[in-house]
Amino acid sequence: MLAYYLDLALRSLRRNKVLTTLMVLALALGIGATITTLTVLRLLSGDPLPQKSAQLFYPQIDPNTKDGYVPGQTKPDELMTYPDAMNLLKAHHGTHQAAMALTQAKIMPKQANAHPFFSDAVMTTSDFFAMFDVPFQYGGGWSASDDESKAQVVVIAGFLNDKLFGGANSVGRVIRIGDHDLRIVGVLKPWAPQPRFYSQNLGGRSYGDGDAAFLPLQTARAMEMGPQDTECYAAVPDIQHLETAPCEWLGFWVQLDSDEAVAGYKSFLDGYVKQQVALGRFQRTETSLLDLMGYLRQEQVVPDDVRLQAGLAFGFLLICVVNTVGLLLAKCLRRSQEIGVRRALGATRKEIFRQFMVEAGMVGLAGGVLGLGLAELGLFGIRHQPAEYASLAHLDLSMFALTFVVALVASLVAGILPAWRACVLAPAPQLKAA
Amino acid sequence: MDIRPILSTLRRHKITALLLVLEIALTCAIVCNAVFLISQRLQRTEMASGVVEHELLQVTVANIGKPADAKARAQEDLALLRRIPGVTAAALVNQVPFTNSSSNTSIKLDPAQKLPTLNATMYMGEGLIKTYGARLVAGRDFNADEYMDYDNMRADPNLQSKVGSVVITQALAQRLWPGQSALGKNIYLGDTSVRVIGVMQALIRPSLFMGDDAAQWTMVFPLRLSAASASRYVLRTAPGQRESVLDGAAKLLRKADPHRIILHKKSLDDIRSDFFQNDRAMAGILVGVIVALLVVTALGIVGLASFWVAQRRRQIGVRRALGATRRNILNYFQTENFLLATIGIALGMVLAYGINLFLMLHYELPRLPAVYFPVGAVVLWLIGQLAVLGPAMRAAAVPPVVATRSV
Numbered sequence: 001m002l003a004y005y006l007d008l009a010l011r012s013l014r015r016n017k018v019l020t021t022l023m024v025l026a027l028a029l030g031i032g033a034t035i036t037t038l039t040v041l042r043l044l045s046g047d048p049l050p051q052k053s054a055q056l057f058y059p060q061i062d063p064n065t066k067d068g069y070v071p072g073q074t075k076p077d078e079l080m081t082y083p084d085a086m087n088l089l090k091a092h093h094g095t096h097q098a099a100m101a102l103t104q105a106k107i108m109p110k111q112a113n114a115h116p117f118f119s120d121a122v123m124t125t126s127d128f129f130a131m132f133d134v135p136f137q138y139g140g141g142w143s144a145s146d147d148e149s150k151a152q153v154v155v156i157a158g159f160l161n162d163k164l165f166g167g168a169n170s171v172g173r174v175i176r177i178g179d180h181d182l183r184i185v186g187v188l189k190p191w192a193p194q195p196r197f198y199s200q201n202l203g204g205r206s207y208g209d210g211d212a213a214f215l216p217l218q219t220a221r222a223m224e225m226g227p228q229d230t231e232c233y234a235a236v237p238d239i240q241h242l243e244t245a246p247c248e249w250l251g252f253w254v255q256l257d258s259d260e261a262v263a264g265y266k267s268f269l270d271g272y273v274k275q276q277v278a279l280g281r282f283q284r285t286e287t288s289l290l291d292l293m294g295y296l297r298q299e300q301v302v303p304d305d306v307r308l309q310a311g312l313a314f315g316f317l318l319i320c321v322v323n324t325v326g327l328l329l330a331k332c333l334r335r336s337q338e339i340g341v342r343r344a345l346g347a348t349r350k351e352i353f354r355q356f357m358v359e360a361g362m363v364g365l366a367g368g369v370l371g372l373g374l375a376e377l378g379l380f381g382i383r384h385q386p387a388e389y390a391s392l393a394h395l396d397l398s399m400f401a402l403t404f405v406v407a408l409v410a411s412l413v414a415g416i417l418p419a420w421r422a423c424v425l426a427p428a429p430q431l432k433a434a
Numbered sequence: 435m436d437i438r439p440i441l442s443t444l445r446r447h448k449i450t451a452l453l454l455v456l457e458i459a460l461t462c463a464i465v466c467n468a469v470f471l472i473s474q475r476l477q478r479t480e481m482a483s484g485v486v487e488h489e490l491l492q493v494t495v496a497n498i499g500k501p502a503d504a505k506a507r508a509q510e511d512l513a514l515l516r517r518i519p520g521v522t523a524a525a526l527v528n529q530v531p532f533t534n535s536s537s538n539t540s541i542k543l544d545p546a547q548k549l550p551t552l553n554a555t556m557y558m559g560e561g562l563i564k565t566y567g568a569r570l571v572a573g574r575d576f577n578a579d580e581y582m583d584y585d586n587m588r589a590d591p592n593l594q595s596k597v598g599s600v601v602i603t604q605a606l607a608q609r610l611w612p613g614q615s616a617l618g619k620n621i622y623l624g625d626t627s628v629r630v631i632g633v634m635q636a637l638i639r640p641s642l643f644m645g646d647d648a649a650q651w652t653m654v655f656p657l658r659l660s661a662a663s664a665s666r667y668v669l670r671t672a673p674g675q676r677e678s679v680l681d682g683a684a685k686l687l688r689k690a691d692p693h694r695i696i697l698h699k700k701s702l703d704d705i706r707s708d709f710f711q712n713d714r715a716m717a718g719i720l721v722g723v724i725v726a727l728l729v730v731t732a733l734g735i736v737g738l739a740s741f742w743v744a745q746r747r748r749q750i751g752v753r754r755a756l757g758a759t760r761r762n763i764l765n766y767f768q769t770e771n772f773l774l775a776t777i778g779i780a781l782g783m784v785l786a787y788g789i790n791l792f793l794m795l796h797y798e799l800p801r802l803p804a805v806y807f808p809v810g811a812v813v814l815w816l817i818g819q820l821a822v823l824g825p826a827m828r829a830a831a832v833p834p835v836v837a838t839r840s841v
Contacts, residue, residue, distance in 0.1 A: 019737055019740070019741075022733045022736070022737050026730045026734065029726050030730075033723065067548045068548070106496065108498065117695065118697065235624040240588075305716050308471075309719060312464065315460065316464070316730075320730055322453055322460065323457055323731070326450060327737045329453065330450060330737065330738055330741035331741070333741075387715075417449070421449070
């Protein structure tokens with residue numbers, strides 16, 4: 001029976017080519033706009049570490065003074081001071097934990113004619129690699145004792161290894177950063193979580209190739225490398241000695257593998273803050289322990305512009321659907337006589353309804369195919385936009401499938417009213433009129 | 435023209451008429467808001483900076499290792515730069531408008547105040563105001579003997595209290611002391627106080643992270659920077675000579691000290707254009723959406739009107755046979771469309787206002803100005819009339835003889 005409906009639908013659509021083209025075109029425009037913005041929205045609100053994100057948590061505490069404090073309402077700060085990060089690190093309360101800050105590394109190539117250049121770098125502690133499942137091409141990370149002894153070691157990204165050593169195994173070789181020689185202990189496989197969640201508050205970019213070099217925190221600080229972003233909450237006697245200044249400049253992540261571990265860590269964090277209050281270091285008791293995706297939501301990584309565009313695209317799709325309803329209705333009312341004949345020859349209301357829904361679905365499918373082309377065109381446009389996520393905007397398989405789901409749903413919703421009107425039509429008057 | 439026959443016809447086509455009204459209403463609502471968003475974005479890109487943008491160039495350098503004598507290095511660099519033909523002024527500064535990298539501090543009007551009054555940005559660098567071409571509206575620029583070495587101050591925090599003077603923008607002065615002269619008043623940074631000695635017309639913050647309202651909360655301090663504490667050289671030159679001066683400056687700086695990297699060299703016009711490129715891109719997308727929307731709506735009107743004309747061929751024939759002129763038939767369809775469009779527009783205005791309220795709540799947008807409503811109405815009326823013209827003319831061309839055929 002479906003084949004028959006398809007044949008009928010095709011005939012009917014062919015009979016009025018202009019109207020059919022109008023319907024398909026309008027629907028395709030709406031679908032194209034919706035899929036384009038949805039792709040960007042999904043890209044921006046995606047999970048940067050799908051296999052690990054549920055176990056990664058971001059503890060937040062608040063070393064600010066009492067001024068402006070509203071107990072229970074003030075949110076704890078995004079970054080941490082050095083003493084607090086070190087206290088939490090040394091407590092070893094999670095499976096893994098690491099403190100980190102972003103910095104700029106001046107890298108001096110050994111080649112004679114190469115210019116020195118700046119690269120994004122991370123100053124962090126040894127657990128960083130194991131906690132974030134960072135994949136190594138050669139070698140591995142450094143140890144906790146390297147952290148303590150300010151070992152002159154570094155882990156470099158694959159793209160930096162390609163640039164400096166032509167992609168060869170460079171573990172054990174020496175790279176000059178600033179005016180220090182550091183021994184390479186590991187080379188990463190391509191690793192660039194999107195968005196770069198750990199750099200959200202550290203003054204770095206959110207998208208792109210990822211960081212080029214990873215140095216032990218103490219080593220980098222001894223080399224006078226400074227963090228990209230520093231927030232001070234009291235008068236600063238000496239900004240050079242960030243370790244003792246009343247300034248927050250470190251991000252801190254912890255891996256917790258079970259619900260009990262999360263609850264345990266939260267109470268540990270509350271206990272730590274109470275202890276600091278008792279010591280007179282802290283005045284505020286708020287703490288927070290968000291998981292990775294919760295943290296990204298709090299940080300509102302999806303820009304307002306993108307959400308606005310998505311809203312606009314849905315409004316557009318809505319108008320296109322209303323437009324399609326009107327045109328389908330017009331078509332179906334014009335065919336009252338044909339419906340009358342079919343009903344008189346024994347077609348039930350259900351069958352008429354189905355026939356018209358099949359026709360609407362065909363319009364939807366055609367709109368979907370054309371919409372897919374328009375979405376590709378839209379994404380091509382997005383890739384030429386100035387945003388830093390621009391180059392990542394591609395249609396993947398799931399968005400490909402979603403295009404057709406959206407197209408079918410939109411057209412079937414649009415088809416319900418016309419199909420219902422068609423099937424409730426009384427056959428006798430139509431036959432008389434003919 | 436009598437609209438009663440139109441109304442009675444429309445009553446027989448309630449659903450199709452309703453759909454058309456709905457489509458026009460939604461289009462009206464979205465287009466009004468989208469045009470408003472575009473105007474907001476374009477207005478933002480026009481934001482005044484207070485500096486002579488077309489004459490300014492920035493060269494940023496980075497030292498490899500520590501320069502041996504950072505203060506002498508900076509003075510030598512500046513002397514070299516000033517000697518380039520076409521350069522009228524040069525300064526080593528800590529920040530440049532539209533570069534997104536800024537140094538800010540919270541300030542108080544009274545040291546006993548618990549919470550700071552606001553957060554303002556700190557510009558510094560010898561000769562900065564003159565090089566930037568910022569216009570003073572009250573007071574004076576710093577005297578040569580007022581400048582202190584920033585490096586000395588960093589090494590000895592006690593020197594902070596010796597800075598003494600500051601030049602601020604008019605906007606900041608108005609915010610801190612509404613309706614009063616700011617000259618001679620004190621601002622407190624932590625425990626140290628500085629006296630306002632000059633007021634500039636404008637000098638925009640390098641980064642608008644605190645929102646556009648705080649864009650002009652700016653202070654300039656009489657501090658001299660060194661090659662160790664700053665990396666941004668700003669040159670002022672005639673607009674026609676920017677390219678050659680920029681190339682010359684980069685070469686000179688690298689030659690004077692090979693132990694450094696030239697990170698960027700750009701004119702302030704280019705820097706500004708990069709800063710607002712997201713706004714321009716968004717405005718472009720919105721224009722595309724508006725055009726597509728209007729086209730879809732117009733096509734929808736064409737489709738429905740064609741259907742109605744086809745359906746009423748006999749009715750039209752009868753009217754023609756009874757004496758109606760072609761013009762009468764044309765007017766009939768035009769009036770019908772006008773009626774539907776008017777209802778749609780009225781509904782659309784309410785919807786537009788609702789969407790605007792939602793946007794005001796979630797995206798900190800101002801209220802939609804009333805002028806958008808009549809303009810939006812006229813645009814949609816025009817589009818409706820244009821779209822219906824084709825089908826209406828086809829209707830007018832129906833010959834009276836149709837009435838006698840195929841009953």
